[in-house]
Amino acid sequence: xxxxxxxxxxxxxxxxxxxxxxxxxxxxxxxxxxxxxxxxxxxxxxxxxxxxxxxxxxxxxxxxxxxxxxxxxxxxxxxxxxxxxxxxxxxxxxxxxxxxxxxxxxxxxxxxxxxxxxxxxxxxxxxxxxxxxxxxxxxxxxxxxxxxxxxxxxxxxxxxxxxxxxxxxxxxxxxxxxxxxxxxxxxxxxxxxxxxxxxxxxxxxxxxxxxxxxxxxxxxxxxxxxxxxxxxxxxxxxxxxxxxxxxxxxxxxxxxxxxxxxxxxxxxxxxxxxxxxxxxxxxxxxxxxxxxxxxxxxxxxxxxxxxxxxxxxxxxxxxxxxxx
Amino acid sequence: xxxxxxxxxxxxxxxxxxxxxxxxxxxxxxxxxxxxxxxxxxxxxxxxxxxxxxxxxxxxxxxxxxxxxxxxxxxxxxxxxxxxxxxxxxxxxxxxxxxxxxxxxxxxxxxxxxxxxxxxxxxxxxxxxxxxxxxxxxxxxxxxxxxxxxxxxxxxxxxxxxxxxxxxxxxxxxxxxxxxxxxxxxxxxxxxxxxxxxxxxxxxxxxxxxxxxxxxxxxxxxxxxxxxxxxxxxxxxxxxxxxxxxxxxxxxxxxxxxxxxxxxxxxxxxxxxxxxxxxxxxxxxxxxxxxxxxxxxxxxxxxxxxxxxxxxxxxxxxxxxxxxxxxxxxxxxxxxxxxxxxxxxxxxxxxxxxxxxxxxxxxxxxxxxxxxxxxxxxxxxxxxxxxxxxxxxxxxxxxxxx
Ligand SMILES: Cc1ncc(C[n+]2csc(CCOP(=O)(O)OP(=O)(O)O)c2C)c(N)n1
Ligand SMILES: [Mg+2]
Numbered sequence: 001x002x003x004x005x006x007x008x009x010x011x012x013x014x015x016x017x018x019x020x021x022x023x024x025x026x027x028x029x030x031x032x033x034x035x036x037x038x039x040x041x042x043x044x045x046x047x048x049x050x051x052x053x054x055x056x057x058x059x060x061x062x063x064x065x066x067x068x069x070x071x072x073x074x075x076x077x078x079x080x081x082x083x084x085x086x087x088x089x090x091x092x093x094x095x096x097x098x099x100x101x102x103x104x105x106x107x108x109x110x111x112x113x114x115x116x117x118x119x120x121x122x123x124x125x126x127x128x129x130x131x132x133x134x135x136x137x138x139x140x141x142x143x144x145x146x147x148x149x150x151x152x153x154x155x156x157x158x159x160x161x162x163x164x165x166x167x168x169x170x171x172x173x174x175x176x177x178x179x180x181x182x183x184x185x186x187x188x189x190x191x192x193x194x195x196x197x198x199x200x201x202x203x204x205x206x207x208x209x210x211x212x213x214x215x216x217x218x219x220x221x222x223x224x225x226x227x228x229x230x231x232x233x234x235x236x237x238x239x240x241x242x243x244x245x246x247x248x249x250x251x252x253x254x255x256x257x258x259x260x261x262x263x264x265x266x267x268x269x270x271x272x273x274x275x276x277x278x279x280x281x282x283x284x285x286x287x288x289x290x291x292x293x294x295x296x297x298x299x300x301x302x303x304x305x306x307x308x309x310x311x312x313x314x315x316x317x318x319x320x321x322x323x324x
Numbered sequence: 325x326x327x328x329x330x331x332x333x334x335x336x337x338x339x340x341x342x343x344x345x346x347x348x349x350x351x352x353x354x355x356x357x358x359x360x361x362x363x364x365x366x367x368x369x370x371x372x373x374x375x376x377x378x379x380x381x382x383x384x385x386x387x388x389x390x391x392x393x394x395x396x397x398x399x400x401x402x403x404x405x406x407x408x409x410x411x412x413x414x415x416x417x418x419x420x421x422x423x424x425x426x427x428x429x430x431x432x433x434x435x436x437x438x439x440x441x442x443x444x445x446x447x448x449x450x451x452x453x454x455x456x457x458x459x460x461x462x463x464x465x466x467x468x469x470x471x472x473x474x475x476x477x478x479x480x481x482x483x484x485x486x487x488x489x490x491x492x493x494x495x496x497x498x499x500x501x502x503x504x505x506x507x508x509x510x511x512x513x514x515x516x517x518x519x520x521x522x523x524x525x526x527x528x529x530x531x532x533x534x535x536x537x538x539x540x541x542x543x544x545x546x547x548x549x550x551x552x553x554x555x556x557x558x559x560x561x562x563x564x565x566x567x568x569x570x571x572x573x574x575x576x577x578x579x580x581x582x583x584x585x586x587x588x589x590x591x592x593x594x595x596x597x598x599x600x601x602x603x604x605x606x607x608x609x610x611x612x613x614x615x616x617x618x619x620x621x622x623x624x625x626x627x628x629x630x631x632x633x634x635x636x637x638x639x640x641x642x643x644x645x646x647x648x649x650x651x652x653x654x655x656x657x658x659x660x661x662x663x664x665x666x667x668x669x670x671x672x673x674x675x676x677x678x679x680x681x682x683x684x685x686x687x688x689x690x691x692x693x694x695x696x697x698x699x700x701x702x703x704x705x706x707x708x709x710x711x712x713x714x715x716x717x718x719x720x721x722x723x724x725x726x
Contacts, residue, residue: 128496
């Protein structure tokens with residue numbers, strides 16, 4: 001099996017689906033000739049031509065609005081937003097239109113688009129090249145949000161997202177674009193949406209996380225193991241609708257949970273995870289559910305490694321929760 | 325059609341279209357209730373002729389001293405730019421986005437503003453900020469994001485803020501400054517203050533929502549705004565012709581009922597003259613102007629970009645031969661206003677000054693941990709007090725200076 005990084009795996013999925021399904025078009029800023037600023041669409045322009053791999057004018061609202069129109073006509077556009085931080089000029093189209101098209105037309109029209117965008121910090125990107133805006137989309141009924149952590153999942157989840165009937169925001173954690181490597185099967189396969197992965201089994205507490213912070217949580221869990229604490233680490237993979245069964249099953253076993261995410265703490269997806277755990281398995285809890293998150297400030301530049309919930313911040317919380 | 329004399333062109337609000345019947349296509353454009361449409365000057369204004377003489381119709385009549393001073397700003401900007409790229413390559417700063425090749429566009433337009441006028445930057449205008457008086461040390465501190473950085477190390481390099489110099493604050497999202505500049509000038513107009521805002525953006529940004537909103541509001545409310553579109557040929561890897569179906573970017577002015585003008589963006593005096601006319605017109609209450617300054621981004625988009633992946637060396641070389649600094653130096657030489665010795669001294673002085681600033685910036689401490697929580701709100705709410713205490717009490721990140 002070929003070794004790939006996340007960039008290559010996503011590129012592979014796009015190529016495969018473009019070959020398989022001629023309705024697929026890719027559009028966005030710099031996605032064509034140069035293959036995207038992170039090179040995720042590299043080579044597609046040469047292979048499929050400028051009608052299917054389109055360099056657009058610099059307008060996210062234009063990209064998403066026209067992509068919605070193409071989808072209504074019957075194409076399968078996969079727009080790229082260059083950085084998740086720049087998705088907001090398209091927020092109206094996503095929130096008011098994409099998320100509601102099927103519902104508001106009584107099921108007449110589909111609501112379908114896969115919007116790919118890199119997210120997350122730790123790359124010296126400051127306020128506007130670092131954010132993790134997942135909860136701002138999860139809060140909108142009708143949108144699915146996916147966030148892979150390794151090349152195998154990236155390819156399989158992207159193919160599943162494209163074939164899913166609902167609109168999907170496909171968030172690519174850019175800090176691990178090239179750092180996360182692994183074997184990726186050639187050819188077609190999917191990883192089902194709304195299925196979490198238990199990445200590390202453990203009996204003392206549950207860690208729920210996603211994106212680039214998975215590797216920090218694993219690092220902290222391995223350090224905790226040296227203190228005799230075995231953490232079970234769950235990678236959500238699909239952030240919404242999330243895999244509630246896997247979370248509940250794990251928390252029923254461990255009775256303790258820590259949620260780790262790099263988005264700001266307040267109203268982050270962690271809040272919802274904790275609320276769900278309280279609703280569904282409160283009587284199994286042995287410790288207050290805890291969150292280790294980005295702080296409620298804009299994403300800083302120089303202090304970004306102090307802002308992010310890296311292993312050094314996760315570990316003490318694992319110990320506290322395990323020993324509570 | 326040739327460029328019109330600025331004094332003739334600005335005699336009344338309607339003069340642009342009256343004097344230039346063809347500028348709106350010469351056809352079906354109907355005057356609105358506001359009167360005849362302002363005109364667009366399509367033929368790029370050029371002031372410095374090949375023989376070193378100046379086009380009298382547009383000569384901004386700067387003194388020799390003013391011209392030399394402006395040239396020296398261009399040279400300084402270039403030297404700083406090149407050194408910052410080196411620092412980035414050495415891993416000493418994280419990022420730089422510069423103005424290589426666009427010095428005449430940026431400095432010529434900024435210089436055409438009056439002292440009371442405000443500048444709303446895009447992200448390539450550090451030369452204008454320094455010319456407006458920000459100390460080089462402050463700019464370099466921003467490049468390092470240290471404790472002395474005016475924006476407290478919160479933003480990426482080249483995301484400066486310069487309120488003391490009547491200069492806005494850089495934001496990465498494209499186009500956002502355009503409407504803000506319109507509103508700022510509009511407020512000044514409401515208060516009957518005599519000031520104009522000059523807002524910079526690239527030709528790529530003309531595709532943004534905010535360009536439309538800004539130009540439209542400026543047209544409706546006749547705000548004192550100069551829209552300075554740096555048409556540098558590229559928006560990262562996307563060529564200018566893919567941004568718009570309009571013949572020129574200045575043409576867009578017609579639809580919004582504002583004035584439009586193109587200038588040779590590598591001719592310092594042409595940029596100055598075009599901007600100056602726009603500033604004066606705005607100050608007289610005659611509304612906004614879209615200036616399309618035709619220039620070229622000689623470097624990559626930023627230090628993160630390799631332009632060889634999408635454009636030909638031959639194109640770059642053709643523009644190198646139109647280097648605005650070289651052109652202006654040749655003009656000064658023809659008038660006996662400058663020489664190599666002065667230039668060498670200036671370059672050495674700038675490099676030495678920069679080296680000192682870099683040394684000081686590298687020796688400066690990082691921003692304090694506490695500072696991360698300041699300015700989110702005017703006063704720290706309970707949850708940020710808690711989070712700040714948690715950060716201070718907790719372990720430090722690996723490799724962190726604190
Ligand atoms: C809303 C938004 N979308 C995308 C980007 C990424 N981006 C940064 S600069 C740039 C190109 C800008 O081109 P142009 O407006 O011509 O300015 P130039 O860089 O050429 O000066 C892009 C796409 C961004 N910063 N903001
Ligand atoms: Mg440009």
